[in-house]
Amino acid sequence: xxxxxxxxxxxxxxxxxxxxxxxxxxxxxxxxxxxxxxxxxxxxxxxxxxxxxxxxxxxxxxxxxxxxxxxxxxxxxxxxxxxxxxxxxxxxxxxxxxxxxxxxxxxxxxxxxxxxxxxxxxxxxxxxxxxxxxxxxxxxxxxxxxxxxxxxxxxxxxxxxxxxxxxxxxxxxxxxxxxxxxxxxxxxxxxxxxxxxxxxxxxxxxxxxxxxxxxxxxxxxxxxxxxxxxxxxxxxxxxxxxxxxxxxxxxxxxxxxxxxxxxxxxxxxxxxxxx
Amino acid sequence: xxxxxxxxxxxxxxxxxxxxxxxxxxxxxxxxxxxxxxxxxxxxxxxxxxxxxxxxxxxxxxxxxxxxxxxxxxxxxxxxxxxxxxxxxxxxxxxxxxxxxxxxxxxxxxxxxxxxxxxxxxxxxxxxxxxxxxxxxxxxxxxxxxxxxxxxxxxxxxxxxxxxxxxxxxxxxxxxxxxxxxxxxxxxxxxxxxxxxxxxxxxxxxxxxxxxxxxxxxxxxxxxxxxxxxxxxxxxxxxxxxxxx
Numbered sequence: 341x342x343x344x345x346x347x348x349x350x351x352x353x354x355x356x357x358x359x360x361x362x363x364x365x366x367x368x369x370x371x372x373x374x375x376x377x378x379x380x381x382x383x384x385x386x387x388x389x390x391x392x393x394x395x396x397x398x399x400x401x402x403x404x405x406x407x408x409x410x411x412x413x414x415x416x417x418x419x420x421x422x423x424x425x426x427x428x429x430x431x432x433x434x435x436x437x438x439x440x441x442x443x444x445x446x447x448x449x450x451x452x453x454x455x456x457x458x459x460x461x462x463x464x465x466x467x468x469x470x471x472x473x474x475x476x477x478x479x480x481x482x483x484x485x486x487x488x489x490x491x492x493x494x495x496x497x498x499x500x501x502x503x504x505x506x507x508x509x510x511x512x513x514x515x516x517x518x519x520x521x522x523x524x525x526x527x528x529x530x531x532x533x534x535x536x537x538x539x540x541x542x543x544x545x546x547x548x549x550x551x552x553x554x555x556x557x558x559x560x561x562x563x564x565x566x567x568x569x570x571x572x573x574x575x576x577x578x579x580x581x582x583x584x585x586x587x588x589x590x591x592x593x594x595x596x597x598x599x600x601x602x603x604x605x606x607x608x609x610x611x612x613x614x615x
Numbered sequence: 616x617x618x619x620x621x622x623x624x625x626x627x628x629x630x631x632x633x634x635x636x637x638x639x640x641x642x643x644x645x646x647x648x649x650x651x652x653x654x655x656x657x658x659x660x661x662x663x664x665x666x667x668x669x670x671x672x673x674x675x676x677x678x679x680x681x682x683x684x685x686x687x688x689x690x691x692x693x694x695x696x697x698x699x700x701x702x703x704x705x706x707x708x709x710x711x712x713x714x715x716x717x718x719x720x721x722x723x724x725x726x727x728x729x730x731x732x733x734x735x736x737x738x739x740x741x742x743x744x745x746x747x748x749x750x751x752x753x754x755x756x757x758x759x760x761x762x763x764x765x766x767x768x769x770x771x772x773x774x775x776x777x778x779x780x781x782x783x784x785x786x787x788x789x790x791x792x793x794x795x796x797x798x799x800x801x802x803x804x805x806x807x808x809x810x811x812x813x814x815x816x817x818x819x820x821x822x823x824x825x826x827x828x829x830x831x832x833x834x835x836x837x838x839x840x841x842x843x844x845x846x847x848x849x850x851x852x853x854x855x856x857x858x859x860x
Contacts (some may be wrong), residue, residue, distance in 0.1 A: 508691070508693065508695050509695060509697060511665055511691075511695075512691075512695045512697070512708070513708075514664070514665060514683055515663050515664065515665065515683050515687075515688070515689045515709075516683075516708045516709035516711075516754075517683050517684070517685065517709065518708075518711070522711060526697075526708070527697065530697070530699040530700075531697075531699075533699075606738075607698050607699040607700075607738050607739075607740065608698065608740075609698060609739075609740035
């Protein structure tokens with residue numbers, strides 16, 4: 341066997357090992373949820389708790405299947421995803437630009453930052469009556485609300501990231517005569533990416549939380565509306581099905597962001613990058 | 616030929632340096648030694664354009680030095696590599712004004728010079744301390760500067776790597792860089808590399824001794840003339856009485 345072949349063989353061996361390790365970890369992580377579902381099932385079928393208080397897991401699953409087969413889930417979910425997505429995109433874009441500016445320009449920071457911190461103390465949902473007044477009960481007010489709450493974590497982390505870039509690296513830029521935009525793209529932005537991704541993850545989590553609230557308060561579609569519908573019509577299994585859908589949405593978007601982060605930040609020399 | 620005239624640097628009421636005047640050009644390497652905190656790093660930062668001069672002027676080959684310039688390069692105490700950029704991109708950082716092909720050519724040449732061509736695509740986290748510092752040296756050499764500033768370039772390395780790098784530095788730098796200014800608190804390092812040594816004391820930094828080192832290179836650290844120079848510098852810094860005691 342040539343050296344190269346040995347090297348490849350070794351690598352695929354490592355790959356199998358890594359796969360096994362990941363499966364093992366997945367198995368460990370599933371022990372607790374599986375036990376909870378089993379206990380839930382046993383309690384529900386025992387009849388000691390009435391079904392209107394605790395639906396059976398299978399009934400919840402049944403609801404999920406029914407929602408998918410009628411196309412109802414797809415319709416409500418796409419509405420919810422659009423709301424979360426558009427609001428998130430708006431909030432994150434504004435936060436990125438403002439965060440970079442306030443992080444980089446001290447004068448600008450002194451003008452803008454105190455006001456933003458003051459606004460941050462207003463609970464996001466407290467804005468919702470005014471937003472409904474200004475933007476109507478339709479989609480715009482929901483975009484605005486989600487944009488607002490996703491703004492703050494990204495803004496704060498971006499600003500802290502840019503303002504906290506190691507002076508020594510900035511000096512490297514200066515002796516190499518980087519200025520303005522070039523200093524920004526070569527040094528300040530890459531250096532602040534780790535904290536930027538922290539902000540993105542926090543914002544995405546908040547986006548889903550506020551989405552439910554917004555849809556509970558006034559909507560005729562969306563998973564939050566479906567959940568409210570389940571409550572109004574006394575179908576706890578539907579409510580729990582919606583809760584599971586929200587959990588999946590939150591988890592999937594979080595995994596997506598952390599996967600992107602792991603690849604973009606592969607240069608980091610840290611313990612357990614991306615865990 | 617580099618010259619500084621009546622150079623002064625103050626941070627508010629605190630004077631860190633000067634007035635200080637010196638010039639060099641006929642010697643290849645000028646060593647600057649002095650106790651820590653005496654203001655020798657401030658001197659380097661003024662020449663590199665990282666600090667504004669409070670008073671005085673500097674010239675390189677007749678051009679006034681007023682900020683960072685492409686013909687003055689710096690190697691810092693730490694490698695200071697951009698951790699997200701490959702070795703190649705780190706070395707080419709200052710060549711942003713060149714077209715891609717030319718930049719690539721210059722980077723490749725600089726990497727060969729420090730014997731790291733095979734690591735062009737590696738990330739800084741994959742390098743040892745000595746390798747990382749060689750990338751830092753390549754980054755400084757890539758634009759063929761007229762003046763190379765070295766700020767305690769080997770202080771962060773382990774003793775064995777340090778001696779090795781000291782012995783190889785002049786081979787790497789070569790005659791292409793006409794003037795090298797080496798700031799160090801390691802007197803032996805200054806003696807191994809320099810053709811002339813100025814001894815600073817302070818703050819505010821001022822020149823207390825200016826010594827020509829006419830020993831042939833490569834220099835043997837254990838030779839009698841080498842040790843005599845070392846004693847001379849130590850006596851300047853601490854006084855003969857303190858050394859005897």
